[in-house]
Each structure stands twice: as C-alpha cells, then as structure tokens.
Amino acid sequence: MEKSKAIKKLEKLIERAEPLKNSHRFEPDFEKWKRDTAITIDHIFGKDSNHKREFSKIGYSLLYATNNTTNSERQAAYEKGISSATIMLQSMRDEVQEFWSETESDEESSMSANTIVELIINRFHQVARQLRHRYNNRATLDIDDEYDVQDLFHALLKLYFDDVRPEEYTPSYAGAASRTDFLLKKEQVIIELKKSRKTLRAKEVGEQLIIDSQRYQAHPDCKRIICFVYDPEGLIANPKGIENDLSKEMNGIPVSVFIRPE
Known part of the structure; x- marks a missing residue:
C-alpha cells in the first residue's frame, strides 16, 4: 500500500x-x-x-x-x-x-505475492487430486515425493510470477551453504517445500524448517520466507501447533508455515 x-x-x-x-x-x-x-x-x-x-x-x-x-x-x-x-x-x-519508502511498488508486490502463494498452497491438494482423473486413464503426475511437489508447485507459480528461480543458492551460514526451493526474485520471497513421510514427521519437520529459515535469511533477496509442508496422508500430528510455533519473525524476516491439506 x-x-x-x-x-x-x-x-x-x-x-x-x-x-x-x-x-x-x-x-x-x-x-x-x-x-x-x-x-x-x-x-x-x-x-x-x-x-x-x-x-x-x-x-x-x-x-x-x-x-x-x-x-x-x-x-x-x-x-x-x-x-x-x-x-x-x-x-x-x-x-x-x-x-516506509515513498514508493508503493515493493510493498504492494510483496503483499500480493504472499496472498498468491498462500492461495496456491491452500488449493495445491485439490490440484494434485484433479490430476489423477484424466481422460481414458492417461498418464499423469502422481505426488510421491518432494520432487513431485516441487514440479507441480513450480508450474503453478509460473501462472502468476515471471521470475521464479528454482534451487537458488544462499550464502554460507554457520559454515554450510544451502539451496532454496524457489526464489521469487522481484517480490523477494523465498519458498521452501517439504512432503511428509514416515521418516519425516512433526519433530523432524520443525527442526528442518528452523534450520532452513536461519540459512535463507542470509540471502540478499530474502524479505519473507514461506514454508509449505504437503501432508496428504495426515502423518503430522497437531499441524496447527507447528504452524503457530514456527510462523513468526526471525531476525526481522517474517516466516510463514503452512501444513496442508487441513
């Protein structure tokens, strides 16, 4: 605004x-x-x-x-x-x-990006289910692991954003560099994706998101971090608790965590 x-x-x-x-x-x-x-x-x-x-x-x-x-x-x-x-x-x-600066473009761009990414997150499961129902049982994309989540999410981001950069490297943090899943360059939003599995449940998800968020803050284009955990089997207990605990400001960078479907 x-x-x-x-x-x-x-x-x-x-x-x-x-x-x-x-x-x-x-x-x-x-x-x-x-x-x-x-x-x-x-x-x-x-x-x-x-x-x-x-x-x-x-x-x-x-x-x-x-x-x-x-x-x-x-x-x-x-x-x-x-x-x-x-x-x-x-x-x-x-x-x-x-x-605040006198210009509105950065603030409005960031706010609209948050809204759009949240919309994609909230409807991601519906899209994934719809892809399974194709004419004459034709081949489709099954969401089996994080790479599948990334592929579908990338395609949905391209509907709204011109400059979507996958696997963007971040500067070294605590002696280790890492890669973001996606960077919305113009909007300065970093997106991290995960998919729950039997070996990646509530505790592990929380620990990984905390570490990733700390690393991503070192990226010069990071003004917001959005984390999406796709949990179609409902393996994560108390998802709202995790969202509430991890959705906060860290060192001046807002972090939002979403676990879907609800």
Missing part, C-alpha cells in the same frame, strides 16, 4: 477511536471500528504480521469479574482498551511515516 494512503487510513482509525470512550461497551460503532481496524492492519502490514497479532491481544473487558463488579469498573476496562489500541495505532502510523 502507498505510504501516504496507509498513514491516512491509520489516522482515520485513530480519530474514530477517541469518541468510542464516551459510548457504552461493545455498541455497534465499537464493533465496526474494531473490525475495520483489523482489516486495515491486514492490508497495510499483512495477515501474518506482528502488528496484527499485537492488536488482537488488546482486551476491552476485565480479565476477572464477580457479582460485585460495578458497571463503572467494566467501563473503565473498556476505555483502557480503547486507549491501548489508540497508542498502538499511533505507533503503527509513526512506523510507516519513519521507515
């Missing part, structure tokens, strides 16, 4: 927050403001950003309440939440003002 546009949107949300303190808790105006703010943060900073996680943690009610809790105490907690949200929005606005 363009820098000036992002600042204006955040300032508008800040302006809308102050009058909410004079209303009762959880009226429609508050609920709409809260939803509008969450959507705006998604569009400005991305769905997997720390900004979104921090904003979602703000509370607008008491953690504990009893029959003796007064309405004024409840209202005070609500107003405190509005104040905390306002301060956070002001900090986001100041961050955009100070650190």
Whole structure:
C-alpha cells in the first residue's frame, strides 16, 4: 500500500477511536471500528504480521469479574482498551511515516505475492487430486515425493510470477551453504517445500524448517520466507501447533508455515 494512503487510513482509525470512550461497551460503532481496524492492519502490514497479532491481544473487558463488579469498573476496562489500541495505532502510523519508502511498488508486490502463494498452497491438494482423473486413464503426475511437489508447485507459480528461480543458492551460514526451493526474485520471497513421510514427521519437520529459515535469511533477496509442508496422508500430528510455533519473525524476516491439506 502507498505510504501516504496507509498513514491516512491509520489516522482515520485513530480519530474514530477517541469518541468510542464516551459510548457504552461493545455498541455497534465499537464493533465496526474494531473490525475495520483489523482489516486495515491486514492490508497495510499483512495477515501474518506482528502488528496484527499485537492488536488482537488488546482486551476491552476485565480479565476477572464477580457479582460485585460495578458497571463503572467494566467501563473503565473498556476505555483502557480503547486507549491501548489508540497508542498502538499511533505507533503503527509513526512506523510507516519513519521507515516506509515513498514508493508503493515493493510493498504492494510483496503483499500480493504472499496472498498468491498462500492461495496456491491452500488449493495445491485439490490440484494434485484433479490430476489423477484424466481422460481414458492417461498418464499423469502422481505426488510421491518432494520432487513431485516441487514440479507441480513450480508450474503453478509460473501462472502468476515471471521470475521464479528454482534451487537458488544462499550464502554460507554457520559454515554450510544451502539451496532454496524457489526464489521469487522481484517480490523477494523465498519458498521452501517439504512432503511428509514416515521418516519425516512433526519433530523432524520443525527442526528442518528452523534450520532452513536461519540459512535463507542470509540471502540478499530474502524479505519473507514461506514454508509449505504437503501432508496428504495426515502423518503430522497437531499441524496447527507447528504452524503457530514456527510462523513468526526471525531476525526481522517474517516466516510463514503452512501444513496442508487441513
């Protein structure tokens, strides 16, 4: 999103927050403001950003309440939440003002790339299943190992991106160099693919993704890392737990992990 546009949107949300303190808790105006703010943060900073996680943690009610809790105490907690949200929005606005460049192309390109890659990930299993159903039982691509995953994923990336670089070498990290599965050069996104198997389950997947993410950060074109684990047999227990644990910012580089199908 363009820098000036992002600042204006955040300032508008800040302006809308102050009058909410004079209303009762959880009226429609508050609920709409809260939803509008969450959507705006998604569009400005991305769905997997720390900004979104921090904003979602703000509370607008008491953690504990009893029959003796007064309405004024409840209202005070609500107003405190509005104040905390306002301060956070002001900090986001100041961050955009100070650190964003005036051009919009890099930011918009990166954000759209994240959305497109996530779409491919979410529909990958459907595509793989559809490939098995060909006219007159003709030969097709069976997804048996990581190389098959890479081949199909590469073809799907080419639908959306002009410069897709497979097996891009990264600079040496801790004495060892490695290769990414794919680099989206213009968008500066590194994509790592894995396929679960009996000898590669939750623990091993987590360990490998952590090591790979640390190595990929050394690449000069790395501004985001997206990891996709294809698990058609459901061999990985608690996939959401792994996603939540590993999807975070590492040394300033956002890392997103997806295990599919869900």
